[in-house]
Amino acid sequence: MTEIIGSSAIADFVRQNQTGSRQVKYYDRQAVFEPKDPATEFFIVESGEIRLFEVAVHGARRLLDILGPARCFGFASLGRIPVYEILAISVGDSAVRVISADQLREMLLGNGEIALQFVESMARQLQEAWNEGSHFVFEDCRLRLIKTLLRFRNSPAARAVPGGVELRMTHAQLAQAVGVARETVSLCLTELRRENLVQTCRNRVVFNPDRLGQIDSRPDFTPELAIAV
Numbered sequence: 001m002t003e004i005i006g007s008s009a010i011a012d013f014v015r016q017n018q019t020g021s022r023q024v025k026y027y028d029r030q031a032v033f034e035p036k037d038p039a040t041e042f043f044i045v046e047s048g049e050i051r052l053f054e055v056a057v058h059g060a061r062r063l064l065d066i067l068g069p070a071r072c073f074g075f076a077s078l079g080r081i082p083v084y085e086i087l088a089i090s091v092g093d094s095a096v097r098v099i100s101a102d103q104l105r106e107m108l109l110g111n112g113e114i115a116l117q118f119v120e121s122m123a124r125q126l127q128e129a130w131n132e133g134s135h136f137v138f139e140d141c142r143l144r145l146i147k148t149l150l151r152f153r154n155s156p157a158a159r160a161v162p163g164g165v166e167l168r169m170t171h172a173q174l175a176q177a178v179g180v181a182r183e184t185v186s187l188c189l190t191e192l193r194r195e196n197l198v199q200t201c202r203n204r205v206v207f208n209p210d211r212l213g214q215i216d217s218r219p220d221f222t223p224e225l226a227i228a229v
Contacts, residue, residue: 048094077101
């Protein structure tokens with residue numbers, strides 16, 4: 001929630017100071033930028049859905065995040081990193097506001113309050129990413145899948161339904177987010193379905209976040225499945 005508040009503040013700030021920014025529309029599966037593209041611009045989602053991927057040398061992808069309106073991306077440009085190093089793709093038709101990173105820096109220099117909110121938001125994201133990465137190696141596929149479902153429950157890929165949340169993701173896409181093979185994710189979902197923790201249908205997973213959250217936070221929870229390697 002804190003990250004979204006920070007992103008919303010930046011989005012409003014850029015919209016109110018539109019000089020130099022522009023709206024760009026993307027169609028389904030169109031790349032906003034690719035890993036080796038020069039990191040010179042900063043992006044804010046205005047409508048639609050943008051997904052971010054880490055891309056391995058051999059071409060395999062890992063889903064990093066699902067972004068909706070008011071979410072920001074392209075942070076490599078603000079960090080003066082030469083290239084973006086990740087892949088950003090539109091899912092469905094999307095509209096994105098684009099601004100030069102150099103210009104955004106100049107704008108932030110003149111507004112200390114927004115700059116402070118921005119720094120705080122990025123610090124929280126960094127801490128969350130560090131925590132997730134540090135626990136990754138110790139968690140089995142089942143627990144990582146549960147955390148992934150919970151992480152995306154408020155994303156544009158999810159919607160409220162009777163009894164919980166419906167997440168619009170295929171087994172292959174979930175596997176990209178968890179970092180394992182699709183077959184491993186399918187096995188984990190089968191186990192969760194047998195325990196009445198999730199329901200699955202074509203390209204959909206339905207679950208109750210409160211029930212999954214209790215499993216995620218249970219200190220003596222021992223997954224039944226072996227650690228995925």
